[in-house]
Amino acid sequence: MDLFEDEAPKGGDNAHEFSVSEISGAVKKTVEGAFGHVRVRGELGRVTHHRSGHVYLDLKDERASLSGVIWRGSASKMETRPEEGMEVIATGRLTTFQGQSKYQMVIESLVPAGAGALMAMLEKRRKMLEGEGLFDPARKRPIPWLPEVIGVVTSPTGAVIRDILHRLRDRFPRKVLVWPVAVQGPNCAPDVTRAIRGFNALSVGGALPRPDLIIVARGGGSIEDLWGFNEESVVRAAAESAIPLISAVGHETDTTLIDHASDRRAPTPTAAAEIAVPVRAELAADIAQMGARLGQLQRYAMDRRGERLRDLSRGLPRSDALLQGPRQRLDDLDRRLPGALRAAIAAKRLALSEHPLRPALAAVPVARARDRVERAAATLPGAFRGGIAQRRLALSQHSLRPAGLSERLRQERRHAERVAGRLTPELVTDRLRRLSERLAALDRLRETLSHRATLERGFAVVRAGGTVVTDRASAAAAAELEIEFKDGRLTVGQGGGGSEPPAAPAPKAPRRKPASKPEQPDLF
Amino acid sequence: MSETQKPVEEMSFEEAIRELETVVGQLERGDVALEQSIALYERGAKLKTRCETKLAEAEEKVAKITLDASGQPQGTAPLEG
Numbered sequence: 001m002d003l004f005e006d007e008a009p010k011g012g013d014n015a016h017e018f019s020v021s022e023i024s025g026a027v028k029k030t031v032e033g034a035f036g037h038v039r040v041r042g043e044l045g046r047v048t049h050h051r052s053g054h055v056y057l058d059l060k061d062e063r064a065s066l067s068g069v070i071w072r073g074s075a076s077k078m079e080t081r082p083e084e085g086m087e088v089i090a091t092g093r094l095t096t097f098q099g100q101s102k103y104q105m106v107i108e109s110l111v112p113a114g115a116g117a118l119m120a121m122l123e124k125r126r127k128m129l130e131g132e133g134l135f136d137p138a139r140k141r142p143i144p145w146l147p148e149v150i151g152v153v154t155s156p157t158g159a160v161i162r163d164i165l166h167r168l169r170d171r172f173p174r175k176v177l178v179w180p181v182a183v184q185g186p187n188c189a190p191d192v193t194r195a196i197r198g199f200n201a202l203s204v205g206g207a208l209p210r211p212d213l214i215i216v217a218r219g220g221g222s223i224e225d226l227w228g229f230n231e232e233s234v235v236r237a238a239a240e241s242a243i244p245l246i247s248a249v250g251h252e253t254d255t256t257l258i259d260h261a262s263d264r265r266a267p268t269p270t271a272a273a274e275i276a277v278p279v280r281a282e283l284a285a286d287i288a289q290m291g292a293r294l295g296q297l298q299r300y301a302m303d304r305r306g307e308r309l310r311d312l313s314r315g316l317p318r319s320d321a322l323l324q325g326p327r328q329r330l331d332d333l334d335r336r337l338p339g340a341l342r343a344a345i346a347a348k349r350l351a352l353s354e355h356p357l358r359p360a361l362a363a364v365p366v367a368r369a370r371d372r373v374e375r376a377a378a379t380l381p382g383a384f385r386g387g388i389a390q391r392r393l394a395l396s397q398h399s400l401r402p403a404g405l406s407e408r409l410r411q412e413r414r415h416a417e418r419v420a421g422r423l424t425p426e427l428v429t430d431r432l433r434r435l436s437e438r439l440a441a442l443d444r445l446r447e448t449l450s451h452r453a454t455l456e457r458g459f460a461v462v463r464a465g466g467t468v469v470t471d472r473a474s475a476a477a478a479a480e481l482e483i484e485f486k487d488g489r490l491t492v493g494q495g496g497g498g499s500e501p502p503a504a505p506a507p508k509a510p511r512r513k514p515a516s517k518p519e520q521p522d523l524f
Numbered sequence: 525m526s527e528t529q530k531p532v533e534e535m536s537f538e539e540a541i542r543e544l545e546t547v548v549g550q551l552e553r554g555d556v557a558l559e560q561s562i563a564l565y566e567r568g569a570k571l572k573t574r575c576e577t578k579l580a581e582a583e584e585k586v587a588k589i590t591l592d593a594s595g596q597p598q599g600t601a602p603l604e605g
Contacts, residue, residue, distance in 0.1 A: 145538045156588050156603060165586060173584035178603055180588060194595050208589065208597060280582055287541065287575045290548050294568040297551040301561050304554075 151211030188228025
């Protein structure tokens with residue numbers, strides 16, 4: 001077996017040896033023979049109308065692409081003008097292009113075959129991702145107003161990154177991190193997906209600064225050039241990005257699925273840079289203007305307050321005017337004060353003189369009492385001696401032993417004489433004097449407390465049936481009222497006239513009790 | 525507002541300019557007390573300085589991320605082009 005296998009290549013050496021032209025010619029013959037007349041269904045990719053009149057185009061589906069050409073003669077006869085994205089059925093033949101080892105289809109007729117299959121697939125994918133909520137407006141993050149670091153996912157060479165950097169520099173220079181990716185071809189989608197996730201994976205404060213904004217950008221191109229940005233992985237990465245993301249893929253009319261998932265879609269890469277940063281010069285002008293306004297406002301606020309203060313102080317009355325009235329009053333009172341004091345003293349003195357203290361009133365009973373005491377004192381020793389005489393008589397009648405008795409009598413006498421010696425009128429008169437003084441004091445107090453003084457001032461006491469009447473209701477209920485003035489009482493009937501009743505009862509009433517004690521009018 | 529005041533020196537440009545706008549607005553309404561208006565004015569002046577400093581800091585730095593064979597970032601390189 002080993003032997004045969006080893007010999008197998010050698011066997012190949014024995015096969016016919018083609019020249020390049022020969023093999024190319026053979027392939028051409030085979031291809032043209034086998035595919036001399038074919039109908040191909042596909043979507044038109046890039047379509048180029050050459051100025052020679054020939055039309056070059058691609059036919060494609062999800063996996064393959066077939067180059068085609070429509071010669072001028074056929075193109076002029078065609079009813080439909082071939083356009084990119086059009087689903088067509090092309091009729092023609094295959095041929096090879098020997099010089100470049102390529103094959104192509106020479107298309108003789110072209111008919112539309114409904115909506116592009118590619119587009120249909122795109123639409124299906126869009127609906128699926130939309131159904132998952134990836135395009136939900138609620139998912140969209142606000143674009144930072146002034147990002148510190150901008151991550152750009154694009155090709156490091158070419159016009160796109162230059163446009164972005166140029167516009168950023170014009171507006172507000174920032175730190176930019178470019179994550180290089182292929183922007184078309186099979187690597188495009190995986191590169192872009194990895195770049196978006198990679199930027200998100202950077203930690204804040206790490207070796208590489210984490211961007212606070214991502215721009216995914218690509219210039220214009222055909223639908224298949226931009227196809228990578230329709231890939232599910234890219235769309236998902238964009239939707240999941242925690243860093244706000246601006247998509248700027250293709251021209252304004254091109255819409256790829258990443259545009260639906262991004263937080264903001266920019267029509268062009270340049271527009272993305274404009275969305276990313278404000279214009280620094282405008283900000284500086286704004287700040288300068290605000291600074292100026294700040295100063296103006298502060299001055300204005302001060303001026304206005306100053307003005308208000310001046311207005312208010314003008315409205316404030318002058319201090320001397322304010323004090324004039326009170327001062328005048330003070331002067332007036334000051335002038336009247338000494339006179340008033342004197343008048344008050346005079347009035348008090350008068351009132352005092354109207355209530356004379358009459359010691360004589362007390363003197364009478366005191367004198368009487370003293371008389372009695374003196375009389376009693378005068379009779380006392382005699383009475384005592386009379387008593388002794390009586391006893392002596394009684395004793396003598398009993399005819400006791402005189403010697404013993406007389407001795408005892410002598411003792412008794414001595415004793416009696418001692419007692420009689422201590423008994424003096426002063427014992428009584430002193431006490432009487434003290435009582436008299438106290439009486440006088442009490443009388444003064446009574447006079448002071450008496451309502452009579454009030455009556456002197458013109459007030460009157462109203463009574464009904466001996467009871468003092470202090471309110472109108474009681475007065476109305478009484479049949480008649482007795483009014484006490486300073487100089488006597490007056491009884492008034494409750495008829496209609498008021499002061500009708502004869503004056504006769506008036507003097508009667510006060511006389512009832514005071515008759516016995518004229519100096520002490522009854523309070524009730 | 526003034527209770528949770530962040531030190532002006534720690535503010536981002538955006539925070540500073542927002543508060544500057546607020547300060548100017550408050551002074552424009554003119555309903556603040558004199559003492560407060562002076563405090564606002566002083567804070568406004570600080571905020572303005574902060575904004576100007578942040579604006580002056582604006583500088584362009586462009587770098588390209590270098591990737592290793594597996595497509596993981598390795599570092600940065602100047603961007604040629």
